């Protein structure tokens with residue numbers, strides 16, 4: 001596949017505390033899944049990208065390919081991205097996904113290692129014009145499971161079938177947070193990441 005042309009960053013890139021999201025299917029698995037090209041499970045809190053294009057042997061990420069894990073440096077951009085992804089996936093049929101359940105979009109703060117490519121927003125196809133990095137290795141720092149308590153419906157979590165009663169949904173999301181914490185061994189928060197003064 002000819003991909004989006006990423007380039008090595010020209011200046012030193014921040015590798016700490018970047019943003020990424022996954023799908024979770026709480027009725028079917030306690031693992032996170034990459035959302036896009038290859039719906040891979042994430043068995044552990046650290047992962048190394050490999051290229052899944054048939055016939056390729058290059059290291060991920062590669063400037064001519066879409067491989068590598070996408071991470072977003074800006075939390076502002078990231079919140080826009082997950083809001084838009086939530087709206088997009090909320091209108092898809094549950095049967096469109098890896099498991100017959102609309103996924104919950106789980107956010108994570110990550111550190112990255114290894115090779116890094118910078119891919120400016122205007123070149124993006126899959127992440128809605130948001131500047132991203134594609135990276136070789138990701139290590140989870142903390143996760144964020146959305147709750148049902150957002151006034152603006154675009155932030156509503158995604159769940160199976162139609163809207164389940166809020167109480168039941170809250171229970172499901174809290175259980176998911178506990179299972180993710182136990183599985184990955186990182187702090188898991190309920191709610192979206194917040195922009196705070198550092």
Ligand SMILES: [Zn+2]
Nearest residue numbers: 051062065067
């Ligand atoms: Zn590749």
